[in-house]
Amino acid sequence: MNGYGGKILAVNLTNGSTPFVILDPEVAKGWIGGRGFASAFLYYAIEKGTAPFSPENAVVMASGPLSGTFVPAAGKVHFATKSPLTGGYGDSNMGGHIAAEMKYAGFDAIIIIGKSKRPCYLFIQDDEVQIREAKHLWGRGAIETEKLLKEELGQDFQIAVIGPAGEKKVSFACISHDFGRQAGRCGIGAVLGSKNLKAIAVKGTKGIKIADFDEMVRQGKKMFSWCQEQPFLKIFQRCGTPVVTEMVNQWGSLPINNFKTGHSDQAKNLHAETMRKEVVIHDKACFACPMACGKYSRAKTEKFDVYVEGPEYETIALCGSNCGIFDIKEVAYANYLCDELGIDTISGGGAVAFAIECFEKGIITKEDTDGLELKFGDIQTFEYLIKKIALKDDSLGKLLAKGVKAASRKLGKGSKDFAIQVKGLEWSGYESRDAMAMLLSYLTSDNGAHHSRAWAITKDIELGRSLVDGKAEIDIYLQHIRPMFDMLGVCRFTWVELGIEPETYPQILKAVTGNDYALDDLLKASERVWTLNRAFWFREIKDFGRKYDMPPARFYKEPVPTGPTAGKMPTLETINRLLDDYYKLRGWDENGKPTKEKLIELNLEFLIPDLY
Amino acid sequence: MENIEMRKAMFKFGKDEKKCSGCRICEMACVLYNKKECNPKKAFIKISGNFPEPGGYNIKILKGCTLCGECTRICPIGALFEKKNPEEQK
Numbered sequence: 011m012n013g014y015g016g017k018i019l020a021v022n023l024t025n026g027s028t029p030f031v032i033l034d035p036e037v038a039k040g041w042i043g044g045r046g047f048a049s050a051f052l053y054y055a056i057e058k059g060t061a062p063f064s065p066e067n068a069v070v071m072a073s074g075p076l077s078g079t080f081v082p083a084a085g086k087v088h089f090a091t092k093s094p095l096t097g098g099y100g101d102s103n104m105g106g107h108i109a110a111e112m113k114y115a116g117f118d119a120i121i122i123i124g125k126s127k128r129p130c131y132l133f134i135q136d137d138e139v140q141i142r143e144a145k146h147l148w149g150r151g152a153i154e155t156e157k158l159l160k161e162e163l164g165q166d167f168q169i170a171v172i173g174p175a176g177e178k179k180v181s182f183a184c185i186s187h188d189f190g191r192q193a194g195r196c197g198i199g200a201v202l203g204s205k206n207l208k209a210i211a212v213k214g215t216k217g218i219k220i221a222d223f224d225e226m227v228r229q230g231k232k233m234f235s236w237c238q239e240q241p242f243l244k245i246f247q248r249c250g251t252p253v254v255t256e257m258v259n260q261w262g263s264l265p266i267n268n269f270k271t272g273h274s275d276q277a278k279n280l281h282a283e284t285m286r287k288e289v290v291i292h293d294k295a296c297f298a299c300p301m302a303c304g305k306y307s308r309a310k311t312e313k314f315d316v317y318v319e320g321p322e323y324e325t326i327a328l329c330g331s332n333c334g335i336f337d338i339k340e341v342a343y344a345n346y347l348c349d350e351l352g353i354d355t356i357s358g359g360g361a362v363a364f365a366i367e368c369f370e371k372g373i374i375t376k377e378d379t380d381g382l383e384l385k386f387g388d389i390q391t392f393e394y395l396i397k398k399i400a401l402k403d404d405s406l407g408k409l410l411a412k413g414v415k416a417a418s419r420k421l422g423k424g425s426k427d428f429a430i431q432v433k434g435l436e437w438s439g440y441e442s443r444d445a446m447a448m449l450l451s452y453l454t455s456d457n458g459a460h461h462s463r464a465w466a467i468t469k470d471i472e473l474g475r476s477l478v479d480g481k482a483e484i485d486i487y488l489q490h491i492r493p494m495f496d497m498l499g500v501c502r503f504t505w506v507e508l509g510i511e512p513e514t515y516p517q518i519l520k521a522v523t524g525n526d527y528a529l530d531d532l533l534k535a536s537e538r539v540w541t542l543n544r545a546f547w548f549r550e551i552k553d554f555g556r557k558y559d560m561p562p563a564r565f566y567k568e569p570v571p572t573g574p575t576a577g578k579m580p581t582l583e584t585i586n587r588l589l590d591d592y593y594k595l596r597g598w599d600e601n602g603k604p605t606k607e608k609l610i611e612l613n614l615e616f617l618i619p620d621l622y
Numbered sequence: 623m624e625n626i627e628m629r630k631a632m633f634k635f636g637k638d639e640k641k642c643s644g645c646r647i648c649e650m651a652c653v654l655y656n657k658k659e660c661n662p663k664k665a666f667i668k669i670s671g672n673f674p675e676p677g678g679y680n681i682k683i684l685k686g687c688t689l690c691g692e693c694t695r696i697c698p699i700g701a702l703f704e705k706k707n708p709e710e711q712k
Contacts, residue, residue, distance in 0.1 A: 078660070079660055080650055080651075080654060080660065107646070110662075114661065114662075114663065153674050157673070157674060165670055165671075166663075188673075189671070189673035189674050214663075215661070215663045216661070217659050217660050217661025217663070217664070218660045218661070219660075220660050223658060223660075226660075227654050231696075234647070234696060234698070237698065238698060243698075247643075247698075247699065291676075291677050291678070292640065292641075292643070292677060292678055293641075293643040293699065294643055294644060294677075295643035295644055295645035295699075296645070297645065297646060298645055298646065298647050298650060299643075299645050299647075300645070300647070300698030300699075302643035302645060302698070302699060304643075306677045306678075308677070317673075317674050317675050317676070317677060
């Protein structure tokens with residue numbers, strides 16, 4: 011099948027079976043690939059009410075039709091599961107080289123269910139699929155595990171792994187790959203851990219059949235040349251995602267000390283140029299990516315000496331400023347700890363910051379912390395807490411390992427007001443009390459408080475930050491176009507950072523697959539996926555609805571105390587108005603449930619019995 | 623050096639491994655041009671990483687290199703380039 015690997019692998023770890031099915035061309039046309047496959051296959055693969063850590067839960071790993079082809083940044087792989095952190099739709103994607111490798115082995119997606127009796131890893135070499143013993147890897151760090159498996163199998167294998175946090179079922183454990191790429195969000199690594207699956211190793215030698223080879227080469231060369239001509243390319247190559255750190259701090263949107271405020275004069279110590287000078291060794295790219303936004307670093311002080319990919323902006327924001335840490339070497343060290351332990355740096359940083367604020371308020375005391383005083387701005391505090399969380403070796407570690415929402419419900423004493431999350435997913439790197447499009451983006455993101463579906467803050471800056479009118483429309487547009495890239499298996503940064511025309515993609519998609527799409531067709535497919543994911547939440551959570559789209563009280567009870575956004579805060583009325591506008595434009599009812607009419611319009615009528 | 627093509631390649635093309643970001647577009651450009659296939663495993667150039675320590679990449683030109691120069695033209699970061707003057711050929 012042109013453009014696709016052509017097969018879907020179904021792995022049952024309980025009985026050890028690894029059958030595959032041929033990809034149905036109609037499924038490919040409808041759900042495109044990547045995020046579309048992950049969402050659709052997850053919905054079908056698990057029964058309503060499946061417990062996230064039960065063997066019946068599924069993890070879907072999917073490449074896109076452009077993954078592994080001659081398209082800039084065609085290296086994205088998408089994961090989905092029922093999240094142990096949120097209880098709803100959980101997904102995350104990452105770059106690296108494994109999406110291309112899956113395709114070269116002939117697989118567009120891998121669906122993993124069941125539970126192995128013993129630690130194991132999945133071995134794939136073209137058509138050969140085995141579930142292998144992983145006793146020698148269990149308990150090891152994520153970086154160490156990837157290194158050992160590469161030594162064992164060969165450097166040509168592309169490998170995704172979990173760390174000790176995944177094994178211990180920390181609810182925000184990540185999946186790591188290529189020594190620094192992570193599918194970090196929603197605890198998918200913990201679900202793999204619950205299945206005793208330590209790693210997935212893939213090698214493919216078959217290549218990909220292309221519908222119109224010469225046309226793909228012609229268009230691909232045009233795209234690569236276009237990227238080379240963009241003045242911002244050199245800047246992005248040099249700085250990577252931390253290019254925004256300075257700007258976000260100027261906007262007053264850099265999370266500081268558990269989102270108490272959004273600006274700090276100390277943030278200059280975290281700027282991209284500081285990082286480049288202090289820790290970066292070289293640039294590190296995902297498959298076929300001219301932007302090379304990954305920065306490989308060495309952080310060396312008297313106390314530590316570590317190699318790590320990063321820190322990315324999100325890690326700087328959550329493990330750095332949000333924990334009060336304004337030393338780029340310490341942030342790189344915090345990054346290393348999370349990567350080796352197998353913890354999402356966003357949720358990990360959020361959980362640490364939450365715990366420190368609890369300590370400040372006397373909700374957690376020295377009795378809980380082996381006598382250690384928890385402080386913002388203290389790398390020792392960070393290290394102590396992140397290891398407690400990863401290893402779950404006492405009650406504090408176990409508590410925080412469930413995420414800030416669950417921890418605050420147990421701790422009480424008003425801590426839920428500053429448990430910074432939506433739907434149970436810790437909030438990523440943008441303080442949004444004076445950025446209504448960005449705020450709404452967080453409230454409505456289909457996996458919880460994550461920025462990537464609609465990085466709308468630039469629109470707030472452009473159009474007026476406190477403005478409400480028109481913000482829902484902006485978010486919906488972004489929530490369709492950005493996930494479109496996740497369906498195709500390419501990185502969106504070519505569009506976000508370099509400004510490539512989105513219309514380019516249906517053209518090269520036709521050359522690769524032979525399927526004729528207009529951009530609107532792809533955006534409509536994106537809307538179908540968005541709506542399917544919303545339906546997943548309603549199917550899985552009995553009382554799901556508007557109340558799950560609300561921010562913590564800090565965002566409407568505490569005006570920003572300092573910085574350029576001082577005094578700003580939306581009212582509850584404003585937040586509800588944003589949601590009203592959003593639901594109406596989406597064709598959802600006032601509780602945020604997709605209407606029957608909308609489901610029929612999107613050819614999703616099969617969801618009606620699950621929702622009505 | 624394993625064969626004459628590789629020696630020629632090293633003479634005609636330059637590489638700066640410190641700049642290499644490991645994107646492997648060169649492998650793709652090579653195989654698209656020389657084999658008319660979308661399959662980097664068959665390329666005449668190979669990139670390998672040195673992770674986790676000390677980082678960085680190695681660029682190896684393999685037996686069969688046709689001196690087409692596609693890899694130098696696609697490299698987005700200046701790690702592969704065509705030598706233009708005698709000084710660079712030393």
